[in-house]
Amino acid sequence: GPERGGAQHMSILVVGGAGFIGRRMIPILAAAGHDITCMDIDVATASAAFASLGGKVKVVRGDVTQFDDVIGAVQESRAERLINLSYFIGDLAPHVAFKLELQGMDNCFEAARRLGVRHTVFASSVAVSGQQSRFGERLVDESDERYGESQYAVNKIINEWQAHDYRRAYGMTITCIRPANVTGPDKKFGSIDHVNCMCQPARGKPVTFPYADTMRCVIHVEDMAEAMARVLLADKPRHTTYNSGGVTISLGELAVLVREVLPDADIRFEAATGGREKSGNFLIDNRRLVEEFGVQLKPLRQRVREVINDVRVAEGLPPVA
Incomplete structure (x- = not known):
């Protein structure tokens, strides 16, 4: 061609x-x-x-x-x-x-x-x-x-x-x-706790998770x-x-990022600990992709704001500045 x-x-x-x-x-x-x-x-x-x-x-x-x-x-x-x-x-x-x-x-x-x-x-x-615990920290x-x-x-x-x-x-x-x-405003299947942690507060809805220390590697x-x-x-x-x-983060840490954008976000955890040892692989080496293909991930803080605003616009709510 x-x-x-x-x-x-x-x-x-x-x-x-x-x-x-x-x-x-x-x-x-x-x-x-x-x-x-x-x-x-x-x-x-x-x-x-x-x-x-x-x-x-x-x-x-x-x-x-x-x-x-x-x-x-x-x-x-x-x-x-x-x-x-x-x-x-x-x-x-x-x-x-x-x-x-x-x-x-x-x-x-x-x-x-x-x-x-x-x-x-x-x-x-x-x-x-499988589980991160198989590999240690x-x-x-x-x-x-x-x-x-x-x-x-x-x-x-x-x-x-x-x-x-x-x-x-x-x-x-x-x-x-x-x-x-993988995270985004319209994700419906697979790991969606990280999605709900952003999207439910964006809709003005409360959200509750079992553990604050459940770990994810979010992209x-x-x-x-x-x-x-x-x-x-x-x-x-x-x-x-x-x-x-991706970015390794606990749901508790993600909630902090959400509250930076939406101070009134109602995000609750039934327990502070107990999730980390049950979490799937969250410490991930992606050097191959970064070195060969020059992949650079946008900062998660920026992505959290984007996801929240994507949801708000879709719901007919004003975006957050």
Whole structure:
């Protein structure tokens, strides 16, 4: 394709692009001049999300569990890049979870293989690591053991194996990104205590949590989308796996940041302590991503204010200066 700013225009297929992260990542890729196809089962949400981008994003209905849908979208888009973001955070019936999360991922990898997609990316999760207590009080990096036990975590661990298997068998370039606790005003699934800690007070509602010392590693969805876009656009990243990292913070500390913006926020904790030892991996080494891709996270204080104001505007309330 033609050169712009030293980067090729590429054809990119985003599977599950109408979701929480995809809605932020696709505009970044479109702004860089790439040709984007969003395949999602929810065409209405996708079409509404990308309407303002004019003809830069093509939305196609597809079900990631159906191989014909996936390979059809890869063929039609002539994709040089594929990223799979379709998943369900939480527990599904095992049969459904297998189809969506394991068969769906295999469909993406096999379609990419058959049609010669040059670089395939998928979202794993911090959840693969399991509890922080497994590692002690130290940063966890991409080479560490994985102890995740939930359906979601184990399926992500299996996805990482699937990627390894395709690399081993075919020499494909498949990159795994492990987002930490992604936050944003419209997050509905997965870890949402950190979301509720900001969003409920923004709506003028009280919120209560079991422990003030529950730990999270928080990354704003826009920072996550930017990091994913950078990795996806690379021809061949140096590593197969990248932690997103984020800001390590307790819910109690997050409440302090919220009260800086909303002094009257009613945020309560049933206990001061007891959460830290139950927390998932929250000390995360993201040097690979930072050093190779120059990813810089915006300060959490700024992001807290943005999330609060995004919620207030959506609710018809005046933003906080």
